[in-house]
Amino acid sequence: MHPVEPPADPPAREAYHHGALRDALIAATESLLAERGLEGFSLREVARRSGVSPAAPAHHFGDAQGLLTAVATLAFDGLTEALEAGNARGGDDAVARLREQGVGYVDFAMKFPGRFSLMFRSGKPADEALSRSAAAAFAALENGVRELFGVAADEDLTPAQWQALLSIWSVVHGFAQLALAGQLARFAPPGGREAMLRQVLAPMLEQQLRGLCARPAKPAPRRTGKPRPR
Amino acid sequence: MHPVEPPADPPAREAYHHGALRDALIAATESLLAERGLEGFSLREVARRSGVSPAAPAHHFGDAQGLLTAVATLAFDGLTEALEAGNARGGDDAVARLREQGVGYVDFAMKFPGRFSLMFRSGKPADEALSRSAAAAFAALENGVRELFGVAADEDLTPAQWQALLSIWSVVHGFAQLALAGQLARFAPPGGREAMLRQVLAPMLEQQLRGLCARPAKPAPRRTGKPRPR
């Protein structure tokens, strides 16, 4: 099933017995979560898939929670990379850059459903490294919005700009969740997923940008309260 | 902890021993899911909280999966009601009606996180009643979009209108998920949640409506593919 592969060229740091057990446990955790979700996760099954005894993971992660926290932390790091790669992919147009960040967000969720399911659960204990990685991913998205509106890193976003950030995050996050839940089959065959997302994002971003610039010329939307960023 | 309350006036149908065990089991399932998530669910704990023996639930739901399916089905029915109530709350303005549906969607998720967590998991087995209830909830949302664009029940939505539906669903679903994950604390204190959602939804809906009406006058967004509804 999951034979232990001898490392082709040992990763220097952990070529003791298994060779790269730490990485293998992380990979096994991701695939198990992708297959069965968080409620189907078990440390013993992860050990089994990695070809080691049930006590082996404790040497690397302490306990089951430690492994899950480590995977969640790596997951946020991966999301940060995906967002930054998307930003770069967008080229010179700030709208395209942010749109590609959104595409990167959803692609990440679809490519690594196991990681994604760990990232946004409610009962997270406060882990410092995890919080830092999560904050970095958020900052990557915030950065795209700053570029869109031309807000420097040391400037505050306006309430309307915070709102734009929240809108974009909500829409990509919701799209990803619905896609993972299989709910997008109501709209189109799975192959068209990315095209659908682009068609949702592009006009939204253009209108956000236009709306902010042209706001005084339009009838102001009734305010029911002011968002207080951060 | 969870004493069995004798039913004030027996619900006629199930006043045998416990009185309303079926309902009690459903309520216990919801609160357990809200507290510990799906991975913390157990049939025995539900029985314990309902004050009955571990074998009692089997008489009403067959097995653990049957109970979860029943709760998910009721959850979708509740969401449908919430969406219809929101629609009614919106009054005469189609934008307001759809916006209030969105508010109803998020309120439902926040009020019943246990139910909500069951509704959109990926590994669902095909249950007929569950599928019917899920379809009804979707139809309630679709109905709001039809009203927004003035599309009769027997008419097809255009691709752009399907896209609008997907955008709105994504944004409210994502907003709800982020709120449940505690991620909205980055933006504002929890009290401001509903105001934030309204400020996200209102301009989005107005722009969707305006965008569809004015589309020929604007430079057409580049199409990368057509959504194929249903």
Added chain:
DNA sequence: TGTACATCAGTGAACGCGCGTTCACTGATGTAC
């Protein structure tokens, strides 16, 4: 270069636990006569 020792990744048996489900049962409710 060789030897003795320290380190530590991984073993495998064992623990106690809570789980879902089964089973024969009990006893209250509902119904036929």
Added chain:
DNA sequence: TGTACATCAGTGAACGCGCGTTCACTGATGTAC
């Protein structure tokens, strides 16, 4: 109205199972001299 019986919701003991974690251990790797 009373009696005998059928129904069925709920009991509680029992089952086998997989779980997370512990523990003393093994044995390969790395290091001091």
